[in-house]
Amino acid sequence: MIHLALDTPVAKPFRPMRLGVIGAGWLGSAVGSNWARAGHQVMLSSRHPSRLAPLANRLGKNVSTGTPRAAANFAEVVLISVPYEPLPVLAEACGDALAGKVLLDACNPPWNPDHPLAQECASRGVGPTTQRIFADARVVRCFSAVDASRIAESWGRSSVPLAVPLAGDDAEAVAIAAQLVHDADCQPLVVGGLDTGVLFQRGTPPFRANTTLERLRRTFG
Numbered sequence: 001m002i003h004l005a006l007d008t009p010v011a012k013p014f015r016p017m018r019l020g021v022i023g024a025g026w027l028g029s030a031v032g033s034n035w036a037r038a039g040h041q042v043m044l045s046s047r048h049p050s051r052l053a054p055l056a057n058r059l060g061k062n063v064s065t066g067t068p069r070a071a072a073n074f075a076e077v078v079l080i081s082v083p084y085e086p087l088p089v090l091a092e093a094c095g096d097a098l099a100g101k102v103l104l105d106a107c108n109p110p111w112n113p114d115h116p117l118a119q120e121c122a123s124r125g126v127g128p129t130t131q132r133i134f135a136d137a138r139v140v141r142c143f144s145a146v147d148a149s150r151i152a153e154s155w156g157r158s159s160v161p162l163a164v165p166l167a168g169d170d171a172e173a174v175a176i177a178a179q180l181v182h183d184a185d186c187q188p189l190v191v192g193g194l195d196t197g198v199l200f201q202r203g204t205p206p207f208r209a210n211t212t213l214e215r216l217r218r219t220f221g
């Protein structure tokens with residue numbers, strides 16, 4: 001049975017962290033940019049790190065670039081924002097470096113319903129599937145259900161923050177994720193354990209609702 005928490009933790013005082021972003025495309029670069037502006041040390045990663053140099057240069061001294069493996073080694077907390085299909089390959093390449101670390105999973109299941117990972121996500125739920133793939137990481141579903149453009153726009157607009165639903169089984173990991181949502185100038189809404197990620201998966205009302213905390217709470221009923 002799914003337990004709904006719908007709790008919004010109060011932000012603690014800012015503590016700079018080393019954060020890695022695996023997949024610095026639309027979503028990863030939006031979140032990573034906000035974190036760097038907030039004062040975190042961010043490593044953006046790519047299979048072709050040199051392509052990230054212009055963005056890193058614009059963002060300044062808080063941002064470095066590297067491979068996914070380098071970001072996993074560097075960071076205390078990692079955001080993964082790539083297509084879902086390569087997750088098993090990335091787990092093979094970086095899984096050991098992520099052991100014991102908080103892994104913020106923004107990846108949505110494959111569009112092709114016949115893909116084995118789409119089928120596993122449909123039956124098991126996306127959060128538990130990511131946790132199966134990255135068995136030793138502390139997975140939290142986070143930033144998966146909001147638009148990258150809205151995250152980018154939310155920087156500096158804390159008066160009307162964008163609410164970001166998240167779900168995880170590890171209470172300390174969820175608290176860290178909530179703090180990092182806050183540091184990205186958004187507002188966390190903790191929905192419950194990893195299995196509650198199904199409540200804001202693609203196809204549900206909260207998915208891409210891109211709204212305020214109060215309204216997002218209402219979409220969860």
Ligand SMILES: NC(=O)c1ccc[n+]([C@@H]2O[C@H](COP(=O)([O-])OP(=O)(O)OC[C@H]3O[C@@H](n4cnc5c(N)ncnc54)[C@H](OP(=O)(O)O)[C@@H]3O)[C@@H](O)[C@H]2O)c1
Binds near residue numbers: 086109
């Ligand atoms: N865009 C949004 O608004 C949004 C919002 C919420 C969640 N999401 C989710 O976030 C994920 C990324 O979406 P996006 O829109 O940011 O996509 P994107 O702009 O295409 O970026 C995806 C990134 O993944 C990396 N990547 C692609 N194939 C890979 C592979 N085989 N192995 C390793 N890395 C690979 C690419 O990095 P390199 O090619 O540089 O290595 C690229 O930077 C998706 O799962 C999506 O559902 C997106």
